[in-house]
Amino acid sequence: MKVNEIKLCYKDRVSISKSPKISCSKDAANIYYQNWDKNEIQLQESFKVMLLNNSNIVKGICQISSGGLTATLVDMRILFALILKSLSTAIIVCHNHPSGKLQASEVDKRLTNKIKRACEFLDIKLLDHLIITSEGNYLSFADEGVL
Numbered sequence: 001m002k003v004n005e006i007k008l009c010y011k012d013r014v015s016i017s018k019s020p021k022i023s024c025s026k027d028a029a030n031i032y033y034q035n036w037d038k039n040e041i042q043l044q045e046s047f048k049v050m051l052l053n054n055s056n057i058v059k060g061i062c063q064i065s066s067g068g069l070t071a072t073l074v075d076m077r078i079l080f081a082l083i084l085k086s087l088s089t090a091i092i093v094c095h096n097h098p099s100g101k102l103q104a105s106e107v108d109k110r111l112t113n114k115i116k117r118a119c120e121f122l123d124i125k126l127l128d129h130l131i132i133t134s135e136g137n138y139l140s141f142a143d144e145g146v147l
Contacts, residue, residue, distance in 0.1 A: 016059065021058075022127070025130065028092045032130060051083065054090070062082055074111060092128045093112075100137075102138070104146060112126075128147060
């Protein structure tokens with residue numbers, strides 16, 4: 001009896017030796033902003049994850065969800081399936097606020113705590129949760145002491 005094999009593949013645009021290293025929230029925010037579709041950043045809210053190796057070198061970025069003007073649904077099973085399958089040891093999550101408002105909602109804070117608890121259980125480092133705007137401004141949960 002045959003079954004489908006599920007596998008993760010990388011679109012190798014940049015070799016890991018040439019990938020950027022994250023040393024602060026600004027590094028991550030800049031990479032997210034440079035890689036965000038500028039035609040959509042003000043249109044609808046999206047949630048992405050940056051996958052990192054043990055040296056905080058970026059393995060890749062993956063969009064987890066895309067929603068409406070004020071929210072997007074993050075399925076924890078999809079998020080962690082991707083993290084675990086990619087053998088990432090650390091992550092930085094990010095979502096945009098089309099409104100341009102750089103303030104974390106209670107829903108944002110609850111989601112961050114839920115991700116943090118799951119990461120602790122799986123021995124994965126949640127380094128930050130960023131909120132970015134169409135102008136490239138950002139809020140870092142880690143810098144604000146919320147993480």
